[in-house]
Amino acid sequence: MSWHLQSDTIGAYATGRLGVASAGSVEAHLLECGMCRAKLAGLAQSEAPARRRHDDSLAVILDQIDRPQPTLLERFLTALGVSPGLAKLTAGAPRLRQSWLVGGLAVLAVAVLVAQVGPGPAGVVMFVVSAPVAPALGIAFSYGWGGDPAGEIAVTAPLPVLRLLLLRTVVVLLSWLPVAALLAVALPERGRVALLWFIPAIALTSLTVALASFVGTARAATAVTTTWLVLAATTVRGTRWTTASAWLEHSFLFRPIGQALLAVIALGALVVAIARRTSFEVRRSS
Amino acid sequence: MNATDTAVVARLAGVGKRFGRRAVLHGIDLTVRTGVTGLLGPNGAGKTTLLRILATALRPDAGELTVLGDDVLDPDGRYRIRQRIGYLPQQPGFHEWDTVYDFVNHVALLQEINDSRRRQSEILRVLDIMNMADCMHQHLRWLSGGQRHRVALAQALLGDPQLLLLDEPTVGLDPYERLRFRQVVSEVARKNAVVLSTHSTDDVAALCDEVVVLRLGRTAFTGCPAAMIAAADGHVWLSDAPGPRAATWWRAADGHYRHIGDPPPGADLAAPTLEDGYLHLVSRS
Ligand SMILES: Nc1ncnc2c1ncn2[C@@H]1O[C@H](COP(=O)(O)OP(=O)(O)O)[C@@H](O)[C@H]1O
Ligand SMILES: [Mg+2]
Numbered sequence: 001m002s003w004h005l006q007s008d009t010i011g012a013y014a015t016g017r018l019g020v021a022s023a024g025s026v027e028a029h030l031l032e033c034g035m036c037r038a039k040l041a042g043l044a045q046s047e048a049p050a051r052r053r054h055d056d057s058l059a060v061i062l063d064q065i066d067r068p069q070p071t072l073l074e075r076f077l078t079a080l081g082v083s084p085g086l087a088k089l090t091a092g093a094p095r096l097r098q099s100w101l102v103g104g105l106a107v108l109a110v111a112v113l114v115a116q117v118g119p120g121p122a123g124v125v126m127f128v129v130s131a132p133v134a135p136a137l138g139i140a141f142s143y144g145w146g147g148d149p150a151g152e153i154a155v156t157a158p159l160p161v162l163r164l165l166l167l168r169t170v171v172v173l174l175s176w177l178p179v180a181a182l183l184a185v186a187l188p189e190r191g192r193v194a195l196l197w198f199i200p201a202i203a204l205t206s207l208t209v210a211l212a213s214f215v216g217t218a219r220a221a222t223a224v225t226t227t228w229l230v231l232a233a234t235t236v237r238g239t240r241w242t243t244a245s246a247w248l249e250h251s252f253l254f255r256p257i258g259q260a261l262l263a264v265i266a267l268g269a270l271v272v273a274i275a276r277r278t279s280f281e282v283r284r285s286s
Numbered sequence: 287m288n289a290t291d292t293a294v295v296a297r298l299a300g301v302g303k304r305f306g307r308r309a310v311l312h313g314i315d316l317t318v319r320t321g322v323t324g325l326l327g328p329n330g331a332g333k334t335t336l337l338r339i340l341a342t343a344l345r346p347d348a349g350e351l352t353v354l355g356d357d358v359l360d361p362d363g364r365y366r367i368r369q370r371i372g373y374l375p376q377q378p379g380f381h382e383w384d385t386v387y388d389f390v391n392h393v394a395l396l397q398e399i400n401d402s403r404r405r406q407s408e409i410l411r412v413l414d415i416m417n418m419a420d421c422m423h424q425h426l427r428w429l430s431g432g433q434r435h436r437v438a439l440a441q442a443l444l445g446d447p448q449l450l451l452l453d454e455p456t457v458g459l460d461p462y463e464r465l466r467f468r469q470v471v472s473e474v475a476r477k478n479a480v481v482l483s484t485h486s487t488d489d490v491a492a493l494c495d496e497v498v499v500l501r502l503g504r505t506a507f508t509g510c511p512a513a514m515i516a517a518a519d520g521h522v523w524l525s526d527a528p529g530p531r532a533a534t535w536w537r538a539a540d541g542h543y544r545h546i547g548d549p550p551p552g553a554d555l556a557a558p559t560l561e562d563g564y565l566h567l568v569s570r571s
């Protein structure tokens with residue numbers, strides 16, 4: 001803002017002494033300018049009696065700026081029955097969310113490219129193995145890498161930490177699963193093989209939440225995804241001439257029994273996280 | 287409930303904390319009342335650990351602790367405590383990309399101030415107290431150190447907490463900000479309790495009704511500032527030459543040497559200050 005409202009203009013506005021036309025332009029500026037709004041808020045407090053009848057329009061103005069329209073994500077969560085406050089908290093810190101989403105997308109895009117132009121099924125295998133990793137990392141990132149930077153303030157607030165963590169986890173999964181599914185359509189492989197990442201994605205996410213109750217989100221995500229990648233890398237194998245499904249099913253992780261086991265793990269981990277909910281509520285590191 | 291009971295905000299009995307095998311707090315007994323309690327002590331004495339325990343960020347592993355009438359070890363009690371305290375950590379982290387308003391809003395939501403009208407006026411109230419209302423739409427990462435500090439203080443004031451816990455709140459404040467801070471704390475302490483840690487005996491003299499000196503995880507002193515001054519009675523000496531047997535000595539601005547502890551020959555007894563009292567308490571071996 002290069003110009004600001006005069007103090008007496010603000011005073012006149014606060015006490016309702018401005019005509020409709022000038023009040024309109026004052027309001028237009030107030031919508032843009034935090035400094036004048038703050039001045040107005042200050043004045044409004046000191047001139048309480050005179051301001052009464054003006055209360056409503058002032059409140060409306062302050063509302064519009066300081067409670068911006070709920071984002072799509074917030075509205076979606078509210079529609080699911082989440083309270084507006086919790087929805088805002090869940091949708092908060094969007095930068096943290098975007099970083100992992102973009103990173104995960106980049107990896108999958110490379111995998112799709114390799115699958116389309118590269119020889120053999122390496123691209124498809126890469127896709128299926130790496131797609132489950134992103135949401136697990138996403139949980140850690142939605143708190144900031146290394147935990148919520150304001151974590152000490154968060155743990156001493158009444159809102160249960162696990163409730164927020166689970167909600168953010170749902171958001172992470174809801175944003176990742178459709179994206180990965182859309183990209184999977186671009187794979188040369190169709191059907192079951194192109195969906196083998198789905199159950200592992202949920203299992204890794206759920207395991208990360210459970211493990212986070214012991215070691216915090218960042219370490220949990222690192223441990224879970226590293227274990228997954230090592231397991232997959234050492235058990236998946238095949239040759240250039242065998243199919244992607246042969247490569248993957250060389251590993252127990254992608255055989256029906258392994259997938260069933262992962263589904264059980266996903267549920268079990270969720271139970272563990274809920275049973276250990278109070279351990280999210282004390283700080284861990286120094 | 288009688289009048290003295292209502293003034294008690296927290297009660298610690300034999301509170302201990304260890305990290306691994308290392309004991310950091312030993313058997314702390316303390317009663318926190320309405321007004322300002324100052325925690326003094328050298329670095330590593332356990333001030334931050336004690337404040338974290340009071341804030342329910344850490345669990346004590348020995349002793350008993352009730353805050354605002356609730357037991358910190360009971361999950362429901364902890365929830366009720368958290369609704370009624372405000373906490374400024376020694377190193378509050380920020381969401382750097384957030385604006386001041388968004389950050390305080392985030393904390394207000396964590397504080398379960400769910401009604402949006404009420405939340406908004408509460409945010410404006412605390413930002414106004416800390417003189418930050420005019421930069422509420424700035425991003426945190428562009429703020430100066432002093433401004434960030436004021437934001438951190440503002441979030442601690444949300445919801446008008448009955449117990450306000452401040453870990454080194456005056457570090458890095460300029461004299462004007464420090465004055466403003468003292469006004470805010472005095473205002474809060476008229477009805478509620480404030481516990482703050484500090485390295486400044488000036489803060490204690492200006493603000494505190496009660497002083498607790500921590501040393502190596504134990505309370506070395508609890509009492510009012512006047513009693514802390516009195517603790518050094520008969521231990522402060524002035525002379526023209528340094529006397530190395532004293533626990534501490536330094537050359538004062540007037541050219542005399544001030545000693546705490548054993549006097550050099552021919553020294554005169556001096557009236558102690560609050561700082562002398564503190565130095566006497568922490569330098570005793
Ligand atoms: N999370 C932790 N893990 C291990 N040691 C810790 C931890 N937090 C504090 N300490 C140790 O406890 C002692 C007291 O620390 P602290 O409470 O921060 O003291 P102060 O705030 O008085 O400087 C220090 O020796 C510190 O190293
Ligand atoms: Mg400290």
Ligand SMILES: [Zn+2]
Pocket residue numbers: 001003004005029033034035036037
């Ligand atoms: Zn302006």
